[in-house]
Amino acid sequence: MNPYLLKRLALSAVTLWLVTVVVFTLVRVLPGDAVVAASAQSPGEGALTRTEIDAGRAVLGLDRPLIVQYGEWFWELITLDAGDSFVTGSSVWSEMRPRLSVTLELALVALLITVVGGTTFGILSASMEGRKFDVVVRSVSLLAASIPQFWIALLLVVVMASWWGYFIPVEYRSIWDDPARNAQQILIPAMILAIRPLALLTRVMRSSSIEVLGNDYIRAARARGLLNRDVLFRHVLKNALIPSLTVLAAQSVFLLGGAVVIESVFNLPGVGRGLVQAISFRDYPIIQFITLLMGLGAVCINLCIDLLYGAIDPRIKLARSDNGS
């Protein structure tokens, strides 16, 4: 195996282990635990006595030393068992599996919109630098990158309901059960989720494309009589992609995080909402699983982007091989 890849994999494993330590520690720093949280769900009634809290903690194993709790959880992870939810008693995996498919679908559609929209608008804007289209794209992308997503999402729901009497269907159906309904439920939230990454990618793509467009080989290509479309998508796109990939990596991780808010507004039963609920209930196994999963996602995305750099620009690959050997 490529030594560079091996080194990156080893670093990723260390990163993930650190994530487990940080996540495990942080959730326990939060005041209260699952036993107290259960009695806090209904305002005004149902508080537990200290005796009941202690008994509840003993049943959940929260009275044991932290190192023992961590060791048990870590061993479960190694054996691919994420434990059971403190709230429902079901296995974490069975709780999260349906949620994962919702969030992945949402994030993938948003990513698709980001990549297609961001590269197209960026390149076109660069090719029309200083013209009306460019001014509009720059202004809109600046605005889109500045406005909070939850605000746009809430506004859209209220406007659609008030002006057109339309409400996105609530009962979630998977793409396999009811593709048409699923499209109604996913497309608009994915578009909202993609607004900020799309705006950022557009701006980065535009600036890197302008830089590439000024190179001699582009002038040479045009002198050879190549169509503008061919110049943009065969020569400019590939060379402008490297800086955009860095932005795309960061924004892909952001998509996972942004899903937390978007899922709540659009009533999508995804991982993001699951995380919010789990934090509220101090459901440690679920919180740990989701944050670890997001950490894993971030590590994988960054690893993939690093490998993509090499695939797009062989000089980067060569440099790594030289350093690695």
Add this chain to the structure above:
Amino acid sequence: MRNFGLILLSLMIFVVLIACSDSENSGPASGTSGIPVSKSSPATSTTAPETPGGPRYGGNLRIAQPGDPVSCDLAMSRGTGYQSVHPCNPMLSQIVRSSPTDHSIITGDLAEDWSLSEDGRTWKFKVRPDALWHDGSQVTADDLKFSIDRVINPPEGLFAGRAAPIAGYVSTTDQVVAVSDETLTITTDFPAASFITNLANVYVSVFPKTITEQLDPPSMILHEQVVGSGPFKFNSATRGSFYEMVKNEDYYEPNRPYLDSITFLVMPSPAVRVAALKTGEADIVMLLTEPEAESLAGESDRIRLIREPSAGGNTVQMNLSKAPFNDPRVRRAVNLAFSRSDAMLALGGGFNGAIMPPGGPWALDTDEVLTLPGYGDDEAERARARELLANAGYPDGLAVQMHTRSDPFSTSLAEFAVAQLRKVGINAKLIPLERTAYAEFVSSGEHTLISHSHSFSLDDPDAILPAHYACGGEENYPGLCDPEIDRLIEAQARELDPDDRKKLVDEIQRLVWSTDAKIWFNWSVRRTPVSTKVMNFNPGGPSLYQGRRFESVWLTE
């Protein structure tokens, strides 16, 4: 004068609400022992339809709420509020229940009849023969015993929540006997006036013994796990999205339910819930704030807004063991700082009351309430408050911290409280805490002053007083521990004469009020917007929890 006008207005609203309620069955009957055994037959437990055309069968009722149900095992879960009760109760039954149209009436449920022994201790329940679990098996007295036993002696890791008062009457499971498949007897430790009322609490739900025992833990926590005997049965659910139940064709009440199905929609954002109501995506939205309710003003042709007493309200509570609130003069000053009429104005209405829900059978007489400290002339009381603070050593006022939950509802109430306290020179710094952090903080006893809301599931002295005002009560956040109050709480539970019991409860209210430990500054109004196509949706009383089985609700289209 303005205050008087507001008080008069609130009284008029209250009188209208009372007049609108079903007064025909409001008086509890007494059994031979003197214990109220009021009941109506199961067949009359539902109301007549609201339109002359009669009820219509079919349709899907859609109700929006902010979150998922925490647990459908209502008997075994602390803190399960209406978001658990409403989506789960339609699948469940009880031994006896509060009438859905008038919560003060106890009606048969799985028990078609019951009687009380001469000594007032042994209750005999006759299990209805036509009651079936959703899997088709027969409901037996064994199931009823199992359900009461687990409240008295909860399985490991589970806690009897709001069902817990039952264990205060029946201390051992030996006192619950399944005499035969059709007969159950429960012997209380003492003749208890409120036993049957607490047994009728929605939280004392009945679960099938065999199926529940096979679960690990033995508790129907998840919606899809529920095998009940209620009018609706589980159909499908996606956690975080929706919970759907369909009509139980074998339901024991004749010709019920009317609806084909009920769907509970999970919508965390209040703006989204209101939007869903406006577009017809939801037929009912539970609990709105006043500004949200006002946003529906132009929709009166499609949405009617039900405003009713909420059996709950808003308080500030002081830790009696911590300075400066260990000084009764400071506590009295806090009480006098609040203008109840300002509270009604700022919080969208409300009711005047002492420590039991106003409008209910245990409320202190309204005339007397208006003579309590805190209900007098605002300016005179605030002048007196400043005087008390000066006498207590705080002539220039004092600075304190006030903790509350960080949700918008709680913080808006706390902000009102802070503004009221400032008027007498008490500068309270508001510290909102996340829900669980707040619960941990309060349970640790570290608090000095909190702004806290209560919503009672049952308007009954035994369900409210011991937990909130007795020494060591789990909701007794001020740490009140007065032997005389404890004695009276114990005495009222054993007093069988309704009038004498009411006098004892009134005495407790006066005593507790005089401690100024928990200041009720506003008994609140609940706002429930309902689509005009929903008929027979009658909460039947101030509790947000009772009578929510929806078997008599029907849709016009």
